[in-house]
Amino acid sequence: MINVAILGYGTVGGGVADVLFDNAKTIAGRVGEELNVKYILDIRDFPGDRFEAKITKDFNAILADDEVRIACETMGGLKPAYDFTKALLEAGKSVCTSNKELVAAHGPELIRIAKEHNCMYLFEASVGGGIPIIRPLLDCLTAEEIDEITGILNGTTNYMLTKMDREGSDYDDVLKEAQANGYAERNPEADVEGYDACRKIAILASLKYQKTVNYEQIYTEGISKITKEDFDYAGLLNRNIKLLGMCREIGEKKYALVAPFLLEESNPLYSVSDVFNGILVHGNMVDNVMFYGRGAGKLPTASAVVSDVVEAAKKPGKPSEIIWSDEALSLDSKDELEFKYLVRMKGNPANGNWEKVFEGAKELDAEIIAGEYAFVTPLMKEGDFLEKYNSLGEAIKFIRVK
């Protein structure tokens, strides 16, 4: 029997307990041994809970218990999750987590500590919820030179964008609705401004490059400025608007950004709707591969945490194989990346100098809003685009086109 501790009995922690209990027999068959939840750490009381007897407020008891070989860190946030994780790893206990903030901020250090103590720091659940993505990236696509990872990495914003697309709703209305049904938090900034997607693409990029991509260096633009009129323009182009996290390697250059994009129907991410996530990986041999599923939610996220527990349980004493060094990777400027751009303009297309500024740009042939027009530029470097865009007198906004 292998004893497991769960740190944090919130949504994901509760899910981990449920998955370990309800799928116990199947999981034991895969591990070759039973897994037993010995402790659940939380500062709150849970009278009447089915796991009440396992709940403790004493972290040190868990740390000191040699029977506990694996801990699931489902507290979220940096404090005290960082200190707890470090102490557990230093005691040779593997830690499996869904905590993307901690992984993005301290991943390489915690992986190093795990290796030094012959245990594992695993974080499949930190990106894409229940979707297997980290293990496939590291263990399956091993014959590939991966040059791009693009993902719909945040379920809240994807739910909102899907609603706006299908129902022609306004941003403010879908945000209120998402908050009302629990898909968005009261303070929705982390989701809608792209910060959550940014941490996730930082983790994927770090795993790809095996060095540390600092999420603060990633250009990040959320969806809070997307309007229903933008969707009308997207519709004219038979496109959808999706918030993408992206890292791309071109020769020696390495890029990452988070921004809303106009996607065409042939892009596999186009059909990833509602709260679902999708991660598209492009390799030089395999072309596009996509991993799709529930990017959040109690049980899907818990399932990914428990898949890490199974890995740790099957390989006692084996250090993490993940290569992610502390060395900072310096990203190149996104201004070197090439996109097309949808540009919305005030005034009359006949009067503007847009056709001269953007040679080869194509005007959209329908009027969405009186007194406005729009065009799509050819593929061009973002730096060149921005310079020209800023020179236009009557530009309203632009959205990247992929």
Added chain:
Amino acid sequence: MINVAILGYGTVGGGVADVLFDNAKTIAGRVGEELNVKYILDIRDFPGDRFEAKITKDFNAILADDEVRIACETMGGLKPAYDFTKALLEAGKSVCTSNKELVAAHGPELIRIAKEHNCMYLFEASVGGGIPIIRPLLDCLTAEEIDEITGILNGTTNYMLTKMDREGSDYDDVLKEAQANGYAERNPEADVEGYDACRKIAILASLKYQKTVNYEQIYTEGISKITKEDFDYAGLLNRNIKLLGMCREIGEKKYALVAPFLLEESNPLYSVSDVFNGILVHGNMVDNVMFYGRGAGKLPTASAVVSDVVEAAKKPGKPSEIIWSDEALSLDSKDELEFKYLVRMKGNPANGNWEKVFEGAKELDAEIIAGEYAFVTPLMKEGDFLEKYNSLGEAIKFIRVK
């Protein structure tokens, strides 16, 4: 340096050589050692080929060479692939293959032999081409009780169905086109009658149940009877027609079948178009997870073979972990499965007794063909459906609706 032999220098075998050579540096970084193609076995000559010096006709030289630790079996077919694979495994050499016929026919025996000789028999490429599916199923979704696997598993038929859907073409025309551009073989039976998809779902079902699902026991219906009018009816229902391989577990009952289905837009497989494959896995915790990519083709398939080579190379002397016993799994009758059905009828809907026979069935409210009508049944067991369907005087055909 780890020496590798490639058996069969056809499309996939050539791709394996290309991937190992062109991505050598990246792959060596992952393995921790260089991989070297020492032999390529083929009965043909390849004058001027970039790997000409490695080509041999002598299988026994490969078998006897202790330096060769891993072989890629990319010959296809049962003979001599079976004998070669067996001999190599008995000599302790791991074998990685794309040969779904051999895996479906002799998988459990070859896995057992590999285990007995501390080497591996790996076959990621046998299902879904370049898509990681076998390893994710075995190593990632380990916290799940998987109750259904449904896949678009054959690129040729998916290409044809996509063409019929988009262009309103006839079956015979798209088949000719697919043959002309190399997507379909001159004898297309294995693809269009569903036999290829059947072997693939047999492999996935065997891995799910850890016993042997005999592909000959799987009810298999291909696409050769699908017409452009069927797509017109599907369009009326906002649905697409896809050839699905499916295995489903309900309680103690275990089912598998291959057949064309009408899929609704919300099904993630709906958008899997052209030669792409998609495999949807449903678990009790994670809900739906989909794996998408190129299900065939030289380099994608080779990429999957080489990912197996990387695994075998990283774990010398370690036996296959795959659990798939020789014990036959007896499938339950597909007549117990529940579907809805689109039924096409001759005559006038007012005169038929279809509404009495199929209580709750809904007529489609547009005439696709003069003198025909169609309806969709409620969800019902296939056995009940067939009995009632066969009692209808003027039925033309039916297609399952998922």
